Amino acid sequence: MKSLKLTTLVAATAVITTLSLPAFSAEKVYKLTMAETWSSNFPIFGDAPRNxxxxxxxxxxGRLKINIDSANKHKAPLGIFDLVRSGQYDMGHSASYYWKGKVPNTxxxxxxxxxxxxxxxxxxxYHGGGMELMQKVYEPFGLMSFPGGNTGNQMGGWFKKEINTLDDLKGLKMRIPGFAGEVLAKLGANPTNIASGELYTALERNTIDALEWVGPSLDLRMGFHKIAPYYYTGWHEPATELQFLVNKRAWDxxxxxxxxxxxxxxxLASYDMYIQSYHESAENWATMQQEYPDIKVKTFPQDILVAMKNANQELLDESAAKDPLAKExxxxxxxxxxxxxxxxNISDRAYLDSVDSLAE
Known part of the structure; x- marks a missing residue:
């Protein structure tokens, strides 16, 4: 009797365990395609989707395989939104602010x-409601958006001429995307967005007078310092997050x-990109200091920063007034x-202020 009860118990446990497992075929392989904004072998940004x-x-x-096409293949570096929305690709890797012309709230x-x-x-x-709001923006287009890797605080850009007054911004042709471009436009500059593979040529041929890209992590290899020696500290992109786009039908x-x-x-890949970007910026800035001592690191004058911040707030207020979702x-x-x-302020800033004040 005892043996029978034990046998029955083991059999019942096996049934329950089987029923509680996810129902899938171990042999079935799901294949997804991804289009990225970046060119082949582009470091850090291109590393994130591959990781x-x-x-x-x-x-x-091995049940989930993702094939990645770079911009060299699909020929639409700033067309990822449409490529994924249409279902031509199941996923994309890009940056959400590239779609402001289509969907301003992105x-x-x-x-x-x-x-x-x-x-x-x-x-x-992840904890303050940002993901839910992002999905609210992308859901009407049959898309899902996830953080796709962070660069950390970006530099304010490479300039051929020093920026001393607000008049120096008037008519300035600068590659700068996102909301920051709108801020500079309000101050008289002419912002534009150019794909990464065309930036050096545009700067060299005077199509633009200045540009911002990322920071030492990626700027060193681009060679901007050979043309524009003034390197300004950041104000416009303190936490640049890339994006994984997913077609909802493919997800389902x-x-x-x-x-x-x-x-x-x-x-995980997004967090790893943040670490990698921080490390590469530290390494590449050390190289810049040693090999290119003529690079002039500048911070925008206080009156220009104040004007930028005021213009930024005015634009934010305008956006919130026009669109309830933008306001939310x-x-x-x-x-x-x-x-x-x-x-x-009482953790990182206080620590840095305290230790930086100590004599080495």
């Missing part, structure tokens, strides 16, 4: 001038466990930053 694809394949034991999810730094912004995304075809694996892989997003960001910045 994500590798992690997803390894975690799924630009708030990359970074904002005078806004949150990276840890604050990640806190907002995945089993629940692969959806979780894909989500986790994107999150901007109010959420402002409230979170106000709360988080108190901690930033």
């Amino acid at each position: 994500m694809a590798r992690i997803a394949e390894e975690m799924s034991a 630009l708030y999810f990359t970074t904002m001038p005078f806004g949150m730094i990276t840890p604050e912004q990640y806190g907002w995304f 075809k995945l089993p629940a466990d692969l959806q979780q694996i894909l989500s986790t892989s994107m999150k 997003i901007l109010d959420s960001q402002a409230a979170y930053m106000k709360k988080a910045r108190v901690w930033t």
Whole structure:
């Protein structure tokens, strides 16, 4: 009798265990395609989607495979939104603020001038309602958006001429995307957006007078310092977050466990890109100092920064007044930053101010 009860218990446990497992065929392989804004072998930005694809394949034991096409192949570096929305690709890797001409509310999810730094912004995304608001923006287009890797605080750009007064901004042709471009336009500059592969040529041929790209992590290899010696510190992109776009129909075809694996892989690859970018900036800035001592690091004069901040606030107010969803997003960001910045000030800022004041 005891043996029979034990046998029955083991059999019942096996049935329950089987029923609780995800229903999928171990042999079935799900293949996704991804289009990226970046050219082939583009470092850091291009590393993030490849790391994500590798992690997803390894975690799924080969059941989820993602093939990535660079801009060299699909020929639409700033067309990722449409490529994924149409279903031509299942996924994309780009930056949300590139779509402001199509959907203005997308630009708030990359970074904002005078806004949150990276840890604050990640806190907002994952714990402060940012992800929910981002999905609210992308859902009507059959898309899902996830953080896709952060550069940290970006430099303010490379300039051929020093910027001393507000008049120096008037008529300035500068490659600068996102909300920052609108701020400079309000101050008389002529902002434009150019794909990464065309930046050096545009600067060299005087198509533009200045540009911002990222920071030492990527700027060194681009060679901008050979043409524009003035390197300004940042104000416009304190936490530039790239983006994984996913076609909702493609997402819904995945089993629940692969959806979780894909989500986790994107999150891990994004954080890893932030670490990599920070490291490469430190390494490349040391190289710049040694090999290119003529680079002149500048900070915009106080009156220009004040004018930028005032123009930024005016534009924010205009956006909020025109669109209830924009107001909801901007109010959420402002409230979170106000709360988080108190901690930033008494932790990171206080620490840096304290130790920097000590004699070496």
